[in-house]
Amino acid sequence: MKILEVKGFTKEFDGIKALKEVSFSVENGTINALIGPNGAGKTTVLNILSGFLKPEKGEAYYKGKKITGLPPFKISTMGVVRTFQNTRLFLQITVLENVLMAMRYRNGENLLDVILRRDKVLKEDKEKINKAMDYLSLVGLAEKKDELAENLSYGQRKLLELARALATESELFLLDEPLAGVFPETRKKIIALMKKIKKERKTIIFIEHIVGIVSDISDRIIVLRHGEKIADGKPYEVLKDRRVIEAYLGGEGDT
Amino acid sequence: MEYFIHILVIAGIYIILTMSLNLIVGYTGLPALGHAAFSCIGAYTSAILALRLGLSPWIGILAGIFLAVITGLISSFPALRLKGDYLALATLGFNVIVYGIAKNWVSLTRGPMGLPGIPSFSIFGFSITETWKYLILVLFFDIISFIFLWRITSSPFGRLLKGIREDEKAIQILGVNTVKYKVVVFMVGAGFAGLSGVLYAHYITFIDPSSFTVMESITILLMVIFGGMANLYGSIIGAISLVVLPEVLRFLGLPSSVAAPLRQMIYGLLLVILMLKRPQGILGEYRFR
Numbered sequence: 137m138k139i140l141e142v143k144g145f146t147k148e149f150d151g152i153k154a155l156k157e158v159s160f161s162v163e164n165g166t167i168n169a170l171i172g173p174n175g176a177g178k179t180t181v182l183n184i185l186s187g188f189l190k191p192e193k194g195e196a197y198y199k200g201k202k203i204t205g206l207p208p209f210k211i212s213t214m215g216v217v218r219t220f221q222n223t224r225l226f227l228q229i230t231v232l233e234n235v236l237m238a239m240r241y242r243n244g245e246n247l248l249d250v251i252l253r254r255d256k257v258l259k260e261d262k263e264k265i266n267k268a269m270d271y272l273s274l275v276g277l278a279e280k281k282d283e284l285a286e287n288l289s290y291g292q293r294k295l296l297e298l299a300r301a302l303a304t305e306s307e308l309f310l311l312d313e314p315l316a317g318v319f320p321e322t323r324k325k326i327i328a329l330m331k332k333i334k335k336e337r338k339t340i341i342f343i344e345h346i347v348g349i350v351s352d353i354s355d356r357i358i359v360l361r362h363g364e365k366i367a368d369g370k371p372y373e374v375l376k377d378r379r380v381i382e383a384y385l386g387g388e389g390d391t
Numbered sequence: 392m393e394y395f396i397h398i399l400v401i402a403g404i405y406i407i408l409t410m411s412l413n414l415i416v417g418y419t420g421l422p423a424l425g426h427a428a429f430s431c432i433g434a435y436t437s438a439i440l441a442l443r444l445g446l447s448p449w450i451g452i453l454a455g456i457f458l459a460v461i462t463g464l465i466s467s468f469p470a471l472r473l474k475g476d477y478l479a480l481a482t483l484g485f486n487v488i489v490y491g492i493a494k495n496w497v498s499l500t501r502g503p504m505g506l507p508g509i510p511s512f513s514i515f516g517f518s519i520t521e522t523w524k525y526l527i528l529v530l531f532f533d534i535i536s537f538i539f540l541w542r543i544t545s546s547p548f549g550r551l552l553k554g555i556r557e558d559e560k561a562i563q564i565l566g567v568n569t570v571k572y573k574v575v576v577f578m579v580g581a582g583f584a585g586l587s588g589v590l591y592a593h594y595i596t597f598i599d600p601s602s603f604t605v606m607e608s609i610t611i612l613l614m615v616i617f618g619g620m621a622n623l624y625g626s627i628i629g630a631i632s633l634v635v636l637p638e639v640l641r642f643l644g645l646p647s648s649v650a651a652p653l654r655q656m657i658y659g660l661l662l663v664i665l666m667l668k669r670p671q672g673i674l675g676e677y678r679f680r
Contacts, residue, residue: 209565209569224561225561228553238565247579250543254546261547
């Protein structure tokens with residue numbers, strides 16, 4: 137089953153085409169890598185899919201429903217979550233609260249319930265805290281729960297952001313360079329988490345530079361260059377492609 | 392003694408203003424510089440109802456809060472589009488507009504001449520005229536306001552407000568409609584400011600537009616920052632300190648020719664020192680970045 141369909145994304149920034157007619161579709165329960173040199177338009181694709189940018193042309197359908205043009209929070213409530221290249225955490229609150237922020241409350245977010253039915257809200261909060269702790273344990277940050285997020289190392293921030301994404305219980309994960317700049321040990325952890333997401337029949341689209349890692353874990357690779365899709369398919373097919381090799385070795389690669 | 396209680400009543404009224412502004416500025420991270428405008432709406436609504444229609448201040452409270460909430464709703468529209476300094480300027484402009492209306496709609500507000508002879512509250516037919524009785528009334532509303540705001544800020548709802556403050560983009564991808572929360576925060580904050588305006592009007596028994604200037608809004612913001620952002624106890628301390636401090640300096644026994652200017656300067660100096668040494672305020676958990 138196709139969970140996501142991207143049809144002809146075209147995006148311009150000040151007259152420069154960042155994306156030209158990019159189309160692809162993604163199967164449910166797969167790991168998909170979006171690769172390409174710097175400036176290829178990878179993050180732009182994620183920004184459009186998560187609702188922060190609107191394409192000049194083109195549409196995206198998530199589970200058959202059009203998502204382009206919807207505000208980010210609507211897309212998120214449909215089951216699409218993303219992470220950011222440099223992580224965007226809530227720095228001046230605790231690690232646990234960061235994860236709780238991803239959980240939607242029935243009573244705890246209702247102003248009247250919050251004021252008049254505090255018992256109910258507290259009970260709900262307790263359940264959510266237990267759940268959030270599960271996610272923190274999963275990424276190995278349970279002991280840091282009361283630490284302010286700004287005190288975490290870079291790798292820990294990546295993990296926390298992933299825990300937060302998991303806590304939304306989304307079905308489509310858009311991960312912007314989840315493996316960039318982290319120590320090998322953290323990288324292993326993150327890869328294991330990605331595989332776990334796949335095991336739960338959920339879908340990942342992620343951006344990565346290092347071709348070796350990409351071919352190991354992805355079911356499918358989509359290659360962008362100068363805003364155009366130049367290859368799309370199984371790792372061993374794509375990485376043999378002459379144009380892909382050119383894009384990476386032809387002088388403008390950056391990895 | 393009477394004077395001392397008077398200071399406490401004023402501090403009590405400022406506590407409501409400071410706590411409610413803290414909800415907007417400290418918790419949600421929206422720098423708003425027009426809090427006195429909501430107070431103004433509350434004060435004038437209740438005063439006019441009492442003077443023109445002879446309505447009880449208790450009805451005035453409800454009407455004052457209601458109109459302040461509506462005003463908060465209107466003022467939140469710029470907040471949805473603007474950020475940071477621009478939002479501060481827009482809310483400041485809003486304050487100027489409300490002040491201008493109060494000053495120039497002479498047929499309703501008597502303009503700069505103000506509205507004298509506003510009646511005080513009465514409970515079961517007994518008028519609250521003594522200052523200490525009014526202090527109890529104000530304390531009663533302080534406690535209600537505190538419980539109300541504390542329940543908001545210490546709940547998952549309040550946590551989301553902090554999320555909006557920390558990273559608006561990130562909270563949106565978690566499925567939170569930030570627009571809705573910002574509007575609600577402005578309405579709640581404005582409602583409490585309206586309440587404090589009503590309490591002020593019926594206490595002083597005279598209001599004129601000069602009590603609701605931008606300078607007044609800045610003072611309230613100072614109290615929030617002084618006491619500590621995103622901390623309600625801090626707001627209580629901030630309001631009391633900045634009301635009482637200038638009064639304490641009055642008793643330093645300085646010669647009267649230098650007392651007044653020196654008092655202002657010491658007050659200013661203390662603020663500068665605090666900001667240098669403790670930018671998050673006395674009890675604050677959050678600082679502007």
